[in-house]
Amino acid sequence: MPRTPNYNFERKERDRIKAAKKAEKLAAKAAKRPPDQAEAPTEPDASSEKQ
Template sequence: MLRSSNPLEPTTASFGATDIPRKPNYDFERREREKTKAAESAKKAQAKAEKRAAEKGASDADQSGGS
């Protein structure tokens, strides 16, 4: 049971919350999903490019160092 030492303090965690459902904003939600997806794919592409560059640098060093 949630009890407080202060009698004026609310005893429930959801004080002031309403049960009214929110109106969905489908366009905004879709744009946000697309934005996060684009950011994730850009991050993956950057990681792939860095990995490719590192592998190319390592193979170039192996080829030039052995001759």
């Protein structure tokens, strides 16, 4: 007798695996990037603007 499908669990497992692969690719890309561009600030500091 075949097992009953557990769609929610299977979907979560696929998403988890996909997220792990994406994180691995981003980590490899960040490691390959030159150190001066590793962490670029995305927003200017708000405290320096209001002075």
